[in-house]
Amino acid sequence: MAAQKNEEFGVIRDCVDSFHRVTGLGALVCAPEGNVLFETGRHCRACTLCANLDQPEDVCVVARAQAWREAERFGGKYIYACPMGLTCIATPVQTELDVIADITVGPFLMVDEEDFVTCELESRTQDEEKLRAARESLQSIPRVAPEQAEPIARQLFLSVGGTGKSFRIGDLLARQGASSLMGSLSDFTEREKQEENPASAYPILIERDFLEAIAAYDRARAEELLNELLGHIFFLTGGDFSRIRARILELLVLSSRAAIEAGADETQILALCEECVGQMGSIYDVDKLCYWLIGALKRFFGCLFDRVSGAEQNPMPRVLAYLRRNSARRITLEEAAEQAHLSPSYFSRMFRARTGKTFSDYLTRLRVEHAKRLLKQPELDMAQIAAQTGFYDQSHFTRAFKNVTGYTPGVFRRRRERGFDELKE
Missing domain, CATH: 1.10.10.60 (Homeodomain-like)
Known part of the structure; x- marks a missing residue:
């Protein structure tokens, strides 16, 4: 295991070094616990701007940690402003559900230097000596055009964030899908709160329509109704994770039965159902549940709807x-x-x-x-x-x-x- 970790970190180091040589941007690579693994170029910790303006280093440490968590939640990359107003990019090096390292690229400057001095530096101090030192520090900060930030962040994640042995493009899509699902559930909850008569009971009729859509092999309708059901589940449970998980398990069992009765492969559906039940037992927060749910639903619907075409297909x-x-x-x-x-x-x-x-x-x-x-x-x-x-x-x-x-x-x-x-x- 240790040898595999060393091999993975060696690959990560090579990728980060290559990224630095191509972009000119420094990078800091840390373990999930926060300790520094290695660094290259003029990275966040090498920035002297904070020291010039008496900014405590632990403020930057907290900002980096928050950015890494946001990057994990929102599809693998996160562009953010550091406490001094400079721009950085965070990305995790991740396997399916685990993060083996976190990367911060930057800082870099995306605005006009004089505007930055006026809006950021002079708002923090009027001390001429400190401003002079801060201006000198600013000269060593790389410049990046605003329209280049997103492509750089994407390239960082695809070339470096994806070096974990178990990484797959599907993981990226699942995390982005989980972010979208959480947004939809949040929107549903807000709409219900604003309704004069918000939902107060589990929508049995919608569940029946969902199961009937499965029986009719109507994928678009099934996915539409499932999103509505999940919205009700998250709203009516008040965010109680154990109740959310119980409802989803119940829905999984009912869906499996409907699929089998409609002619889906019984062995395949039951094996998938058993696997999902086992996986859910190790999930204890909503973020990971949404991430897992996107992957599980994709596999379930694929098993049910992606049938063999041609004469052998059940009409x-x-x-x-x-x-x-x-x-x-x-x-x-x-x-x-x-x-x-x-x-x-x-x-x-x-x-x-x-x-x-x-x-x-x-x-x-x-x-x-x-x-x-x-x-x-x-x-x-x-x-x-x-x-x-x-x-x-x-x-x-x-x-x-x-x-x-x-x-x-x-x-x-x-x-x-x-x-x-x-x-x-």
Whole structure:
């Protein structure tokens, strides 16, 4: 293990030295605990500007540590202003979930020197001797054009941050995806807080729609509903990590069952589910949970939706997705059979064997599920909803809806308005 670490650090040192020779920027490489591993060029600790203006060194140490943490959270690179107002770049050298080193490149100057002196230095001291010494120190600081900072940061991460043995481009994408997911969850929470009647109960109906989207192999719809479910989970649990993890595990089990019932490979899905349960047991904070969740969902959806194409592919996923997309219009058995490239009679038997429902019953349930979502919109009357969900008229809509749910559409809408989410079917 020690030999492997030494080899990795040797590679990191070579990459950092090469980066310095190409860009002219100094770099400081530290262990995750903060102790310096090695340094090159005119790096952060070699900057004398702080000493000239009596800035304590520990302030810079704290700023570097905070920047490293932000770089880990936001996709592997972070451009920030040091306590003196100069610019630095932080990046971690990371494996899948571990950081083996942290790098700070800089400082460098991105603004006009006189503007920097006026806005930064003179605001800190009026002592002429200190300002003179600070100006002299500033002469040794590299200059970087503002438009070059982002490309330099990206190159730093790709050439140096990715030298860990277990690094993969997928890790970068997962971390960026986790950052995006956390942002979406935060936005959802803020929106709910501002609502006059924020969500107060777990959305069973949305969960059912999500599981049905999985059964219909509708990936876009499944991902959309999953994001909404995660928003509710994070909001309703109040950030309680143990409850968040329990809800996600429950959702994982339900999703696996729906996928298997829809024809996904049972062995593959169960193995993935078992692996995910084991991994979640070692995660104890929301940041890492979001990072893990992005990777797990990508693998789960890939296992479920990235099916083999051609004659060997089960035609049902394609047919079910087609029905969901077109349920608002008249669809005949013959039209659906054409999607499967089968005769209507054979398709009818296969459809019932695979779904447990006749073609007409399944299509009616799809339309009822669509109608449930439209009933949340008070501006739509029953005739409009009937027209938008593929029913012949309002009378046909009412009969079909009651047969499926046990309620007329009007009663269903009123009960939802009073907060009854869990309606029997």
